[in-house]
Amino acid sequence: MQEIIERYIASWNETDPEVRHGLVGDLFAADASYTDPLADVRGRDAIDGLIGAVQQQFAGLVFSLGGPVDANHGQARFTWNLGPAGGEPVVVGFDVAVLNAEGQIASVHGFLDKVPAAA
Numbered sequence: 859m860q861e862i863i864e865r866y867i868a869s870w871n872e873t874d875p876e877v878r879h880g881l882v883g884d885l886f887a888a889d890a891s892y893t894d895p896l897a898d899v900r901g902r903d904a905i906d907g908l909i910g911a912v913q914q915q916f917a918g919l920v921f922s923l924g925g926p927v928d929a930n931h932g933q934a935r936f937t938w939n940l941g942p943a944g945g946e947p948v949v950v951g952f953d954v955a956v957l958n959a960e961g962q963i964a965s966v967h968g969f970l971d972k973v974p975a976a977a
Contacts, residue, residue, distance in 0.1 A: 859929035863936055863955065866963065870909055870921040882906045887962040894951070894968030916940060919948060932957040937971075948974055 865885055872878040882902050891900045892908060899908050924937030924947075933956045939947035950972035958964040 859934045859957075860927045862957070862961070862963070863923070863927045863934055866955065866966075867921050867923055867938060870912070872909075873913060875906075875910065878909060879906050882909070885963050887958050887960070887964045890963055891965045892968070893966070894953075895970055916948070918942070924950065947972065 862885070865881065869878060869881040869885060872881055882905055886902050886905055888902060889900065890902065890905060891898075892905050893899075897908050899905055919940050920943050922939050922941075924939045927934050927936045929935075933954060935952065935954045937950065937952050940949040940951075941947035949970065952969045952971055954967045955963050956965045956967075
């Protein structure tokens with residue numbers, strides 16, 4: 859599960875649209891869902907589009923795992939950071955990913971623990 863979540867984080871950092879699309883296609887089930895306080899999307903194309911939009915909003919920042927992945931029975935919970943490489947995170951979140959029987963991500967349920975103050 860650690861490796862799958864590391865690939866998941868890598869997909870959020872991949873800025874080449876074609877490469878990212880391939881990563882999303884490999885990682886997520888065709889009907890996968892992603893839900894957090896700011897987004898609720900279903901399907902690989904929508905998830906790929908969401909990742910691209912987040913990259914535009916937070917250009918130059920990178921995602922990283924905030925600690926070890928805790929997993930059981932096809933589900934994983936993990937903290938992630940978004941910030942400058944090696945710097946203080948601007949955003950901190952907590953996700954739960956659920957895999958399907960084929961080992962692909964079927965759903966991600968995200969929570970935001972730290973967000974930037976409105977400008």
